[in-house]
Amino acid sequence: MGNKDARRYPVISLGAEHLVIGHLLRRNILTYKAPPYNEGYDLICIHPDPRKSSAQIHVQVRSRYQTDSDRAFPLKEKYFGAFHYLIVAFLNNGYYYKKHSVREGFKEPVFYTLPLEFLKKHHQTAKSGWERVLTKGLDDEMEPYKNERGFEIIATKLGIPYPGTESN
Secondary structure (H helix, E strand, O other): OOHHHHHHHHHHHHHHHHHHHHHHHHHOEEEEOOOOOOOOOEEEOOOOOOOOOEEEEEEEEEEEEOOOOOOOOEEEEHOOOOOEEEEEEEEEOOOOOOOOOHHHOOOOOEEEEEHHHHHHHEEEEOOOEEEEEEOOHHHHHHHHHHHHHHHHHHHHHOOOOOOOOOOO
């Protein structure tokens, strides 16, 4: 299997969605997968106690499997109103563009929970019409949205206290 063949497997993007679900559940955010090919969002997040909140947060999940990717991901502007947050999962499954073995680039995945304002600011439409969000070189700007800090944004928005800290 050549490096380009790995992109043909839906398992990689589905795996990213399930990784995100696992991390959100770990933070006590009740998370459901939307039906396949649902337009605009992949996940629905709610408070685990229906007596405390009926709010929902819709999350779009995007992923890049290559550790050496350009850290851009496709996103059409027409979907901006369909979700509240986009979580991009950089899966870091290995090097696919460098002259190293694929396995040398294997690292832990990194997640960013990006708000709509960030996405609009860094969205670009190429001359070919291909739309994407550019994140390369934005490490400092993206730091507040990284991993647990990003998941905490959703928990706070839903009013979910950190497990074990709520008063009885």
